[in-house]
Each structure stands twice: as structure tokens, then as C-alpha cells.
Amino acid sequence: MSSNRESFMHGKQLTKVFGFGQQKVTAVQAVDFDFHRGEIISIVGESGSGKTTLAKMIMGLLKESSGTIEYKGKTRQLKRHAERKAYWKDIQAIFQDPFASFNMFHKVEKLLLDCIKLQGLQLTKDERFAKMKEACSFVNLKFEELYNKYPFELSGGQMQRLMIARIFMLHPKVLIADEPTSMVDACSRSTILDMLLKLRDENNMTIIFITHDVGLAYYISDTIYIMEKGKIVERGTAEEVILSPQHPYTKQLIADVPKIHEAWNLG
Numbered sequence: 028m029s030s031n032r033e034s035f036m037h038g039k040q041l042t043k044v045f046g047f048g049q050q051k052v053t054a055v056q057a058v059d060f061d062f063h064r065g066e067i068i069s070i071v072g073e074s075g076s077g078k079t080t081l082a083k084m085i086m087g088l089l090k091e092s093s094g095t096i097e098y099k100g101k102t103r104q105l106k107r108h109a110e111r112k113a114y115w116k117d118i119q120a121i122f123q124d125p126f127a128s129f130n131m132f133h134k135v136e137k138l139l140l141d142c143i144k145l146q147g148l149q150l151t152k153d154e155r156f157a158k159m160k161e162a163c164s165f166v167n168l169k170f171e172e173l174y175n176k177y178p179f180e181l182s183g184g185q186m187q188r189l190m191i192a193r194i195f196m197l198h199p200k201v202l203i204a205d206e207p208t209s210m211v212d213a214c215s216r217s218t219i220l221d222m223l224l225k226l227r228d229e230n231n232m233t234i235i236f237i238t239h240d241v242g243l244a245y246y247i248s249d250t251i252y253i254m255e256k257g258k259i260v261e262r263g264t265a266e267e268v269i270l271s272p273q274h275p276y277t278k279q280l281i282a283d284v285p286k287i288h289e290a291w292n293l294g
């Protein structure tokens with residue numbers, strides 16, 4: 028784990044209610060969190076437990092019904108365009124479906140060039156080319172073979188890698204990864220996880236990993252939050268939560284994973 032434990036993002040009593048009256052759903056209920064620089068946090072829960080809603084509130088894509096997020100020592104404000112622009116420079120997301128992340132009508136070269144533009148960098152053609160090549164080689168892709176292709180001409184694994192290449196170029200302070208490995212085979216999955224670990228190690232990035240897979244959470248995280256029906260029912264280091272779970276829901280999640288100890292080398 029990173030030795031830099033600067034605490035820089037807190038959630039206080041975050042709540043999201045959808046709908047009214049009989050249709051009312053409290054998707055996230057009074058959630059507190061405390062994320063540090065360079066920390067990998069997993070938010071684990073079953074389908075419908077509120078993980079994606081929480082992630083969208085952290086991203087600033089959904090407005091909270093109540094509660095606040097403190098970021099870098101101040102209450103986060105996203106009302107003004109300039110505030111949103113500054114926040115979204117620091118925070119990026121990758122989703123389980125790479126098709127949702129790319130403009131399918133833009134070739135790979137344009138998708139990567141947009142990252143350079145987003146950062147406001149003034150580079151020569153050679154420098155731009157070198158940056159795109161570097162990002163592709165970070166994820167073991169060959170820029171020369173891909174730059175002229177559309178995203179739908181790539182395999183699922185190549186698209187996932189391209190998403191990570193974009194994160195490498197943008198180097199956000201916070202990355203939200205919503206089940207980014209769910210559409211790839213086991214081999215590509217461990218490569219993607221290793222790339223995320225490398226991103227954290229090289230850039231002191233905070234990574235918030237959204238998953239229903241407790242084994243995966245144990246493999247990748249420093250800290251795990253367990254979410255049930257909109258609430259955080261347990262949180263702690265990965266070892267504490269997975270090896271000595273306290274809450275019945277966490278115990279059940281772990282029991283539901285066949286042979287978790289063998290599959291994830293838990294000893």
C-alpha cells in the first residue's frame with residue numbers, strides 16, 4: 028500500500044432517494060466514507076445494493092438528495108461550470124461496457140488525441156504521436172496497428188485496454204472503475220487488474236473499484252466497503268473484511284463464493 032495516507036475525499040451521510048410516494052426507492056442511505064491518496068477501495072455488494080448510484084454521486088453525475096462530499100478539504104460544489112470542469116479534471120471513470128465509454132464514430136487516434144486536448148497541452152505532431160504511443164505500450168497495445176481503427180473493430184479486451192490507456196494519459200487523481208473486468212476472460216482480467224495497480228503505484232491514484240466479486244475485491248484492494256440495501260454495513264482493510272468478516276451479510280457474500288480461498292490464493 029502507498030505510504031502516502033493523505034485523506035482527501037470524505038462522504039458524509041450521503042443519501043439518494045429516487046421517485047416519490049409508493050415508488051420511492053432509497054438507493055443510498057446515509058453513507059460515510061473516507062478515501063486516501065493512492066488507496067484502492069472496493070465497494071462490494073449484490074445487484075441493486077446501490078453501488079452504481081453511490082459511484083455516480085461521487086463522480087458528480089447524480090445529485091445527492093442529502094449529505095455532502097468533501098474533496099481536498101472543502102465541500103464539493105458543482106453548480107458552476109468552472110467547478111465541474113475542475114472536478115472532472117481530477118476524476119475519471121471506466122465502466123463495465125466499453126461501448127458506453129467511447130464515441131464509436133471516432134477512430135482510436137482521435138479518442139487518444141482528445142485526451143491531449145482535454146489536458147490543454149500544446150504539443151508538436153511528433154510529441155503527440157510519442158504520447159499516444161507511450162500510452163498504448165503501457166497497456167500492451169500497438170498504436171501503429173490500431174490508430175486508424177474504430178472502437179467496434181477492436182476486441183473487448185483491446186477496448187478495455189484502450190480505456191486504461193486513456194486513463195494513463197489523463198492521469199486523474201481519482202479513478203472509479205465500475206466492474207471493468209466483467210466482460211473479459213480470466214487472463215485479460217488479471218492483466219487489467221495489474222495495469223490498474225501499476226497506475227496507482229506510478230501516479231498515486233486513488234482507485235474506487237465497484238464490484239459484486241469479493242475475491243476480486245480482496246485481490247486488488249487496500250480497503251473494502253460492504254454495501255447492503257443502500258447502507259455500508261461493514262468496512263475495513265481487505266484482510267479484516269474478508270478473513271474475519273463481522274456482519275452476517277459479509278459472511279454470506281463470502282460463503283456464496285465457491286472455493287474463494289483456492290481461486291484467489293487466500294492461503
Ligand SMILES: Nc1ncnc2c1ncn2[C@@H]1O[C@H](COP(=O)(O)OP(=O)(O)OP(=O)(O)O)[C@@H](O)[C@H]1O
Pocket residue numbers: 045046052053054072073074075076077078079080081239
Ligand atoms: N434512475 C433511477 N430511478 C429509479 N430507481 C433507480 C434509478 N437508478 C437506480 N435505481 C434503483 O436504486 C437501487 C440501487 O441501484 P444501483 O444501480 O445503484 O445498484 P447496484 O448495486 O449498482 O446494482 P448492479 O450491480 O446491478 O449494477 C435499485 O433498487 C435500483 O432499481
